[in-house]
Amino acid sequence: MSAYPWLARHVLAPTLDTLRGTRTMQRMGELEQLQWWPASRIREAQAQRLQRLISRSYECVPFYRRLMDERGIRPGDIRSPDDLACLPALTKNTIRAHLEDLLVRDVPRERLRSGRSGGTTGERLDYYSTREERLTFAHARWLLSLEWSGAQFGETHLSIRQMTAGTSGRETRMLHRASLRLQRLERIDTMRVTEENLPALVSLIQRTKPRSLFAYPSALALIASYARDHDLSCPTVHAVCVGGERLQDRQRAVLQQVFGSEPCIRYGSNELHSVAAQCEAHGGLHIHADDFIIEVVDDDGNLLSPGTRGRLLVTSLHNHGMPFIRYETGDIGALLPGACPCGRGLPLLVPLIGRTAERVYGANGRCADAMDLDIGRALPPGVVNYQLVQETVDRFVLSVVPAAGNEGNSWDPVPGRVADMITSATGSRPRIDLHLVDSIAMNLSGKRLPFISHVYPATSRAERDRR
Ligand SMILES: [Zn+2]
Structure with a gap:
């Protein structure tokens, strides 16, 4: 086995963290420990993070100060995920209408990182997050998901995804490129997955022999179908990860046939990054519960119990730049009762996730x-x-x-x-x-x-x- 992943994980990545003032690898270590905590201890930590988010949102975010004052809610009233239902869902239309008031007041705008989501239904959504949320918390979650799928930091990874617009300085871009290189991470814009580019994409996979792959199921199935139908042999890819769309049975079959492994399903979005992912047991998706609370509600906003399908509301516990509290993602799914056979204490989401627009x-x-x-x-x-x-x-x-x-x-x-x-x-x-x-x-x-x-x-x- 190559020594590079060890070197990348324990020497190069911590050095990069020091250079850019992040603590991704430290956070990764924390998540590796936390995933094995009992569910009750994870819920306690989640409640503490929620209290801090609510308190800070009330103090520094005009939208939430006004909303809570109008409803007579004090920050101390929301102490656990069960208390969140006193706040309304945050819809995409609300974000578009109140974007300025949703930004935290005590962090200068230039220190927040902007993003723009393409929107599955074709409508753009602008959003902001803190640098720490993106480079430390979200990246650590992504690395943990990678581990769950059977790949390691520093092993060749090919990611085919939507490239979102964002603002960053020259130094940040240089450090970002260094980060991609040391992770052996190659990124392709999913807009390049067109019929005429399929031969080149198959050839890229043959040449790079990635240990892990990430893409929308429809994009990856298109590439895999082309390889199969043209008798182009692809290397075995140990970790085939898909997200952003529901994985269909025929897509699963062609991915297994061409890449030789069972796909791992992930759930997330541009604005929230990785939210939940399957582990090696390929059952329910483990929710990154130290970073998110997921509630499931019906069309009237009533909470639904685990096992019952409804609208997903996601609260991001670390984005203190623009709080996403009970954010209505536009997805429908269900919490999965019970525990995963892997023994991790993180709560579970049913793998079948659809869109409310569908x-x-x-x-x-x-x-x-x-x-x-x-x-x-x-x-x-x-x-x-x-x-x-x-x-x-x-x-x-x-x-x-x-x-x-x-x-x-x-x-x-x-x-x-x-x-x-x-x-x-x-x-x-x-x-x-x-x-x-x-x-x-x-x-x-x-x-x-x-x-x-x-x-x-x-x-x-x-x-x-x-x-
Ligand atoms: Zn598991």
């Missing part, structure tokens, strides 16, 4: 979560990708990209099968128009969404406003 509506007014429709089962083998678009309450367009040589498959039964699925979910039978296409377009975030809705019944205006 709802199928029937002409009768009933709706269903698109994540419950297993469209892949309605398709014959040999499909690279698909996308279902609800154009009206009674008409859908299904675009399918057949794998090379599969264009002549029997596609006739597909519209009927998809219509059956939607009928059983909503009670109303739509028309399905099937199109065989060469590719599915990426959205602003570089994702190829399996489902898009152009239908927003009047009754769901509140839901639309929440995005």
